[in-house]
Amino acid sequence: MKQMRLAVRFPGADSTTVRGGHRSGGQIDFSSFAHLARTAERGKFDFLFLAGEGPRPREHHGRTHDLGVAGRPEPLTLLGALAAVTDRLGLAATVDATDNEPYELARRLATLDHLSGGRAAWHVVTSPDAPTGEDVRRGGHLDRAERYTRAAEFVATARELWDSWTPEGTPRPFAHTGQHFDISGEFTVPRSPQGHPVVLHSGDSDEGREFAASAADVVLTRHRTLEDGQALYADVKARLAAYGRRPDDLTVMAGVTVVLGDTDAEAQENAAALRRLQVSPRNALPAPEQVRGRDLSPYDPEGPPPGVGPGPEPDLVRGRARTADPLRAADTRRASSEATGLAVRRTVVEATTRQSLVGSPETVATALETFVTAEAADGFVLVPHLTPGGLDDFVDRVVPLLQERGSFRSAYTGTTLRSHLGHAEPVWKG
Amino acid sequence: MPTTRSLHLAAEIGGPPRYDAASHIALARLAERGTLDFVTFRDSFARPGPDAMAVLARVAPETTRIGLVPTVTTTHTEPFHVSSAVATLDWMSRGRAGWHADVSTTEAEARLFGRRPAAPAPALWQEAGETADVSARLWDGWEDGAGIRGPSTGRDPSTGRDAPHPVDFEGTTFSVKGTTFSVKGPARVPRPPQGRPVTVFDATTGPAARAAARHADVVYVRASSPERAAALRDELRRAAGAHGRDPDGLRVLVALTVDLGDAETAPGPGPESGPPLAGHGTYFRGGPVDLAELVTHWYRAGAVDGFHLTPLTPGRDLERIVNGTVALLQHRGLFRTFYPGGTLREHLGLARPANRYAPRGAGAAS
Numbered sequence: 070m071k072q073m074r075l076a077v078r079f080p081g082a083d084s085t086t087v088r089g090g091h092r093s094g095g096q097i098d099f100s101s102f103a104h105l106a107r108t109a110e111r112g113k114f115d116f117l118f119l120a121g122e123g124p125r126p127r128e129h130h131g132r133t134h135d136l137g138v139a140g141r142p143e144p145l146t147l148l149g150a151l152a153a154v155t156d157r158l159g160l161a162a163t164v165d166a167t168d169n170e171p172y173e174l175a176r177r178l179a180t181l182d183h184l185s186g187g188r189a190a191w192h193v194v195t196s197p198d199a200p201t202g203e204d205v206r207r208g209g210h211l212d213r214a215e216r217y218t219r220a221a222e223f224v225a226t227a228r229e230l231w232d233s234w235t236p237e238g239t240p241r242p243f244a245h246t247g248q249h250f251d252i253s254g255e256f257t258v259p260r261s262p263q264g265h266p267v268v269l270h271s272g273d274s275d276e277g278r279e280f281a282a283s284a285a286d287v288v289l290t291r292h293r294t295l296e297d298g299q300a301l302y303a304d305v306k307a308r309l310a311a312y313g314r315r316p317d318d319l320t321v322m323a324g325v326t327v328v329l330g331d332t333d334a335e336a337q338e339n340a341a342a343l344r345r346l347q348v349s350p351r352n353a354l355p356a357p358e359q360v361r362g363r364d365l366s367p368y369d370p371e372g373p374p375p376g377v378g379p380g381p382e383p384d385l386v387r388g389r390a391r392t393a394d395p396l397r398a399a400d401t402r403r404a405s406s407e408a409t410g411l412a413v414r415r416t417v418v419e420a421t422t423r424q425s426l427v428g429s430p431e432t433v434a435t436a437l438e439t440f441v442t443a444e445a446a447d448g449f450v451l452v453p454h455l456t457p458g459g460l461d462d463f464v465d466r467v468v469p470l471l472q473e474r475g476s477f478r479s480a481y482t483g484t485t486l487r488s489h490l491g492h493a494e495p496v497w498k499g
Numbered sequence: 500m501p502t503t504r505s506l507h508l509a510a511e512i513g514g515p516p517r518y519d520a521a522s523h524i525a526l527a528r529l530a531e532r533g534t535l536d537f538v539t540f541r542d543s544f545a546r547p548g549p550d551a552m553a554v555l556a557r558v559a560p561e562t563t564r565i566g567l568v569p570t571v572t573t574t575h576t577e578p579f580h581v582s583s584a585v586a587t588l589d590w591m592s593r594g595r596a597g598w599h600a601d602v603s604t605t606e607a608e609a610r611l612f613g614r615r616p617a618a619p620a621p622a623l624w625q626e627a628g629e630t631a632d633v634s635a636r637l638w639d640g641w642e643d644g645a646g647i648r649g650p651s652t653g654r655d656p657s658t659g660r661d662a663p664h665p666v667d668f669e670g671t672t673f674s675v676k677g678t679t680f681s682v683k684g685p686a687r688v689p690r691p692p693q694g695r696p697v698t699v700f701d702a703t704t705g706p707a708a709r710a711a712a713r714h715a716d717v718v719y720v721r722a723s724s725p726e727r728a729a730a731l732r733d734e735l736r737r738a739a740g741a742h743g744r745d746p747d748g749l750r751v752l753v754a755l756t757v758d759l760g761d762a763e764t765a766p767g768p769g770p771e772s773g774p775p776l777a778g779h780g781t782y783f784r785g786g787p788v789d790l791a792e793l794v795t796h797w798y799r800a801g802a803v804d805g806f807h808l809t810p811l812t813p814g815r816d817l818e819r820i821v822n823g824t825v826a827l828l829q830h831r832g833l834f835r836t837f838y839p840g841g842t843l844r845e846h847l848g849l850a851r852p853a854n855r856y857a858p859r860g861a862g863a864a865s
Contacts, residue, residue, distance in 0.1 A: 140689035143583040149556030150591040180550040183518040204579040
């Protein structure tokens, strides 16, 4: 059976994450990160994936959004420390190509690759949030198309730097002149164990897929239905030929949340309880406020939906992607709320929480395998609900089933992340 | 004026470029065995070597007490990124982080980034000072305990303490449009365990000394006699006081490159016994006991708060420093034999700074 790839994302500060219970730890403590990393390595996962520093914390009426408030460490520095408590697990950091410079970032990634024995990976993102640019020298804000051309040139430049020492360890000068970067000199780090750290990119948009096809080793996607997943998979893989790449050169990994139970019915109950935890009363109101553009704070989140129309100022919650058609979404939600007699909060719970896989360990294992054999994904990035113990059940109950059935590795066969993913070391371009 | 204050010792573990983790870990552990205040790891874009922040982050979980102070250059890096990385190192090491601010003066380094030409040292040091300033503000941007989610915090969001403070910092160093920096904030990393990780400046040159007096917790000086060291220390303390700082919040360490390689044939102790090494401070050549004599003499004379030692050959010389020099200083009761504290600030006897944004009476030492 085709083997799947598995990764875990450290839970971020979003509505997926709930707190409480004995398995919940601090989201900034090293011990939480170490626990999740060790659990993933115990489960023979391909890599651990950290979100970026992220946008300015979301605010709601001058007060920081309840669930958005958690601060996070800077991912590359954190991964340096996590390399100390793991031996085989890949270590992926989300770093913005808009707010950084190729020389510095390529050097930090190459250093991490050396210090971890070939386990470094970089999730390239192009800052979607205007506020981020306000903290760096370059300032201003690049439009979407420009962010992509800068990111593409950034990755290409980083690869030139990673190739600048000979495989024998002799530094050679580099020079790069392009639209966004005009740099030259000598790199301070020899070629690293993986040749180049592994590059990840999110491929939910058309530009994202094209970028991934041209430059990434792993493309990250949202969870979809089997059919939609197959369509995306085929689309992404078909784009590779244009860049002289083979289908296996790009690994497609879908982000999934998993809720387990002893039986499918129990898992459904667990999932329902979890959804209510994910949307607290205070967090229920920003969702309709965002789409209506009105202050709804006088309304009771546990009460019926307020009968007010759209206001003049949509998108009150900063740093969050706008809803494609906010008014339609609002109307749909209100109609649903009125039809079902559900309170605002309950409606928000139903409309905004997504759980991709709910069931017994057998059900979940089978679902994962189905996606891989049907070519809807090569693997999955799990997003646990709890920090940091949210992966424990999956590793203890689902991974052994996958291993028994031969759909996931029982032991690491290589030492580098590239070897886990089955990718060859990039050819040195001297 | 001696010896109510403690002696502080630090050592550089960088040396010739090494890219594997094992050698760095071994040296940091050796220094920790000698109960040194902190280890440093030099860094520069101008010569081969790994990223110092990454190296000491890798070392952090392999050590338990010793302070970790990477060199972080401020000329071509973003002040906002500097503050995040140092704060993260403090979290990952549970309060043992510092950073040694340095600048990149050469045209060759400027070309690696292609963003602006090389600038005169005074402007770069002023900018390094501003980077330290904005970092301290960013670290204060979250009140203690804010932004930290865990089972035990149970914070009431209605107090507003969880809301981080923007800093709205405007750098002043470069007047040319597009080259100055500004940081709006707030920080993305919650306030680090030490409140503010320890800031280290090398005050060998005038512009650096001015920035150090304003922003540094630990300052390196270079001196060939205890009298000269005492004069430099007094000057720095006076300048710090003029900026409204408590001079006792400053630790002045004499930077010394040490060669303990050939003790038997050494011409004798004292910094005047060998040629100075360019850029590496005053040069000492002799045996571990001779070095202990020098440290004792200068320290008892009240000239310094301690020493930052750069071993000429780290593997050999650090071992001799720990097993020879430090052991003798401990025997004489001049240096700690164990770490009474857990954080670098505690090793240095520096108070945990109150948060400038906290309501009066709150946010002090926890």
